[in-house]
Amino acid sequence: MQILIIEDEPRAANQLLNKLKTENFDYQLLTVIDTVEDAVLWFKENKSPDLVFMDIQLADGLSFEIFQKIDIDAPIIFTTAFDQYAIQAFKVNSIDYLLKPIQQEELNHALNKFRKSNKQLAVDPAILKKLLGSMQTTKKREGILVKEGNGFAQIRIIDLLYFYSHESITFGVTLSKRYIIDETMDQLFDSLDTDQFYRINRGQIISKNSIQKIDSYFNHRVKLSIINPRDQDFIVSRQKTSDFKDWLNH
Structure with missing residues (x-):
């Protein structure tokens, strides 16, 4: 099982890996990427992994921007510290999410969902692009x-x-x-x-x-x-x- 982690906080990435070990999840970590730009380059140059853990807020923007620049056919589990992003991402499609700080029980639930779906957690790029657009046009505070x-x-x-x-x-x-x-x-x-x-x-x-x-x-x-x-x-x-x-x- 090859996994990719897209996360801009090294501590959060390490915590996720430790929790995966606790779950006895058999995986090979391909790499950890911390920006939208580097993620786009990686997907262009590499074969899709079996599973992606993707933080929504990255160092250079929202991870949803990745879908504006490239198509991704890998199953994705979103991670986020923001409830509004988690709820929106979850409603997009049959995509699961983990709210930070990640709880072991929630990770177990997401992995079970991944296994039962026969590794086919569908991501609809069109809906994600629409979601990103709605976030970008939201009125900002004064x-x-x-x-x-x-x-x-x-x-x-x-x-x-x-x-x-x-x-x-x-x-x-x-x-x-x-x-x-x-x-x-x-x-x-x-x-x-x-x-x-x-x-x-x-x-x-x-x-x-x-x-x-x-x-x-x-x-x-x-x-x-x-x-x-x-x-x-x-x-x-x-x-x-x-x-x-x-x-x-x-």
Whole structure:
């Protein structure tokens, strides 16, 4: 049984593999892929695996985007930290899903469903493309709740220059202040207008309005000069550089 894992969090991928071992699931791991771009390249160059575990939120976008660029005939079990994605993906077709953190019992259920289906969990690319389109056109938030003193305050999204994560805490920065935000980077980015905000790497999200200068950086990356950087370096990851440049041109 050859499996492929599409997951941008190494810890989550390792946890899944450990749980598969607990289930005595006989498998050969082909590889772990963490971006939409690399997944598309892999499917173009390799024979389809017997089963794919696919995270919905990847480092460079939603995994549903993979289906816009290539047809996949392998059975897929989605994994996600977001209930709304899990419910939508599950309703698409006879596709199963695992809500993070993955529970052993739920994994067992998904594997049993896979076995009973004679390894034919159908994926309808047309429906997934429609689902992706509906997600992309969803109205994005205009404000965000931040911690301030002993309470909370509402800040306009347009006033945020960038967001970053440090020691599992999410921060939002304006021209004059830094705020603590009680959301993960994944949850936050999913709610932002992607015409105005871009996730340059796993730990940083920047707005177009915050960029002052763009410089070439080693290993085919780019480094950004940002308003009020607060000792942060802003480097666009290699796999996102091309997409980042496209984002700036729109």
